Every structure is written in structure tokens, then in C-alpha cells.
Amino acid sequence: MDISVDTGLLLAGILFLLGLFGVLMRRNLIFMLLSVEIMMNAAALAFVVGGAKWKNVDGQVMVLFILAVAAAEVAVGLALVIQMYKQFKTVDVKKMRKLKDE
Amino acid sequence: MTTVFYIAAIIAIFSTLRVVTHKNAVHALLYMVVSLLSFAVIFFLFGAPFPAALEIIIYAGAIIILFIFVAMMLNFGSKEANEREKKWISPSDWWAPGLLSLILLGEFIYLFTAGGEVTTIELYPISPKEVGTALYTKYILGVELVAMLLMSAAIGAYHLGKHKRKEYHRFLKGDNNEEN
Numbered sequence: 449m450d451i452s453v454d455t456g457l458l459l460a461g462i463l464f465l466l467g468l469f470g471v472l473m474r475r476n477l478i479f480m481l482l483s484v485e486i487m488m489n490a491a492a493l494a495f496v497v498g499g500a501k502w503k504n505v506d507g508q509v510m511v512l513f514i515l516a517v518a519a520a521e522v523a524v525g526l527a528l529v530i531q532m533y534k535q536f537k538t539v540d541v542k543k544m545r546k547l548k549d550e
Numbered sequence: 551m552t553t554v555f556y557i558a559a560i561i562a563i564f565s566t567l568r569v570v571t572h573k574n575a576v577h578a579l580l581y582m583v584v585s586l587l588s589f590a591v592i593f594f595l596f597g598a599p600f601p602a603a604l605e606i607i608i609y610a611g612a613i614i615i616l617f618i619f620v621a622m623m624l625n626f627g628s629k630e631a632n633e634r635e636k637k638w639i640s641p642s643d644w645w646a647p648g649l650l651s652l653i654l655l656g657e658f659i660y661l662f663t664a665g666g667e668v669t670t671i672e673l674y675p676i677s678p679k680e681v682g683t684a685l686y687t688k689y690i691l692g693v694e695l696v697a698m699l700l701m702s703a704a705i706g707a708y709h710l711g712k713h714k715r716k717e718y719h720r721f722l723k724g725d726n727n728e729e730n
Contacts (some may be wrong), residue, residue, distance in 0.1 A: 520703030
């Protein structure tokens with residue numbers, strides 16, 4: 449098998465699914481944020497592969513935007529994690545049931 | 551070139567799996583760095599050297615460091631953490647990520663000396679120059695919007711992470727001091 453669009457997109461799909469698995473299965477908020485990062489990276493890989501296939505710069509420009517959005521998301525998300533830890537003394541999302549209907 | 555891609559892909563999948571399933575947050579972050587380095591190799595192979603460099607500089611160098619800061623801050627000062635700080639990191643914790651990143655370094659050196667991005671007929675490399683030109687002509691509005699987004703994110707993170715303290719106006723300060 450040679451390097452092709454198919455293998456690149458397959459790799460992006462596998463990594464995206466791993467990230468999705470992490471978001472759904474983990475309860476630690478830091479790991480959930482990390483898994484979101486993995487999913488964003490997989491999407492960026494798909495953009496790069498598309499850009500290489502059609503010889504278009506738009507794919508790589510979109511990777512830069514994804515990078516900036518990821519940085520912004522991490523900054524706000526980690527500030528929220530710190531606030532959550534201050535208030536609840538835990539980063540377990542299952543412990544946050546304040547809004548649960550009982 | 552194909553073998554380089556498959557080695558990097560296997561390392562990416564393995565280290566990402568370790569990130570998702572690892573118990574210890576800091577060790578998972580070590581594997582995350584390896585995962586990002588392998589992403590950089592793959593980007594380079596797909597003819598995207600500029601995103602490959604940014605992946606290492608911004609993702610591994612800035613975002614993951616932020617994660618590590620927060621992960622270490624969360625149990626800062628606890629007895630267990632103080633005990634751990636006194637010990638050296640044991641080789642069983644770092645040999646696997648270290649070995650994987652050495653392999654990726656070898657791949658990068660090979661790619662630079664062999665002088666090649668991808669050589670298949672199907673895929674075309676795009677130089678950083680073209681990306682920069684597109685970014686500052688066609689997408690200038692997007693760049694400005696991203697700048698505004700980053701600015702608001704920085705202000706939001708500062709506001710959320712700030713240690714809240716009760717503050718009184720300077721006219722009220724005297725009264726409250728008397729009450730206390």
C-alpha cells in the first residue's frame with residue numbers, strides 16, 4: 449500500500465474515533481479536553497489530506513484556524529477546570545449534579 | 551517514504567490510545583506530546599511543512615504545557631504530591647514515550663536528508679509561501695477574526711481563573727475596617 453488519500457483519511461477517521469471514545473468514556477474533565485484536542489487534530493489531518501489532493505492552500509489555512517480555535521478553547525476550558533476544582537474539590541464530571549432533575 | 555508514513559501512523563494510533571486510556575494525567579500528557587509529534591511527521595509527509603512546524607511549536611510547545619501546568623496545579627501542596635516531588639521520575643514512566651519520540655526524530659532527520667515530501671502522483675506538496683500569501687490576501691478577514699477570538703479567550707480565561715476577592719470602594723473601606 450502506498451501513501452494515498454485513502455490511507456490519510458482512514459488514519460484521520462481512526463484518530464477521530466479514538467478521541468470520541470475518550471470524550472464519551474472518561475470522567476476526568478482534563479482527559480475529556482485532551483480527547484477534544486485529539487479530535488480537532490484528526491480533523492486538521494483530514495483538511496491537510498484534502499488540500500494535498502486538490503493542490504489547494506485552503507486546507508492548510510483551515511488547519512491554522514483550527515489551531516487558533518483549539519488554543520482559545522483550551523485557555524477557557526482549563527480556566528473552567530480550575531474554577532470547578534476550587535468549588536467542588538474534584539474534576540470528576542459525574543460529581544456535578546447541581547442541575548440534575550430529581 | 552511509505553514505511554516512514556506507516557511507522558508514524560502506528561505511533562500516532564498507539565500513543566493516542568495510551569492518552570485516552572491512561573490513568574495518570576501527566577503520563578497521558580507525555581503520550582499526547584508523542585502523538586502530536588507523529589502528527590507533525592504525517593503532516594510533513596502529506597506536503598504540509600508549515601502546519602507540521604506549527605503543530606510542534608504551538609500544540610506541543612504551548613497548549614500541552616498549559617495542560618501540564620493545570621494538571622500539576624490541581625493537587626498542588628497535597629501530601630502525596632509533595633512526596634512525589636522529592637523522588638526522581640522512574641525510567642519505567644518515561645522510556646516508552648522517549649523511545650517513540652526518538653523514532654520520530656529519526657524519521658524527521660531521514661525526511662530532511664532525503665529531501666522529500668511525499669512523492670506519489672496523487673498528492674501535491676504546498677509550500678509555506680503559498681499558505682502565507684493566501685492567509686494575508688484571501689483570508690485576511692479570517693485572520694483578524696481569529697485574532698479577536700484569541701483576545702477574548704485570553705480575557706475570558708483571566709476572568710474565570712482569577713482569584714475572587716471582595717473589594718470595597720475607597721469610601722466604604724474605612725467603615726468596613728471599623729466593623730471588622
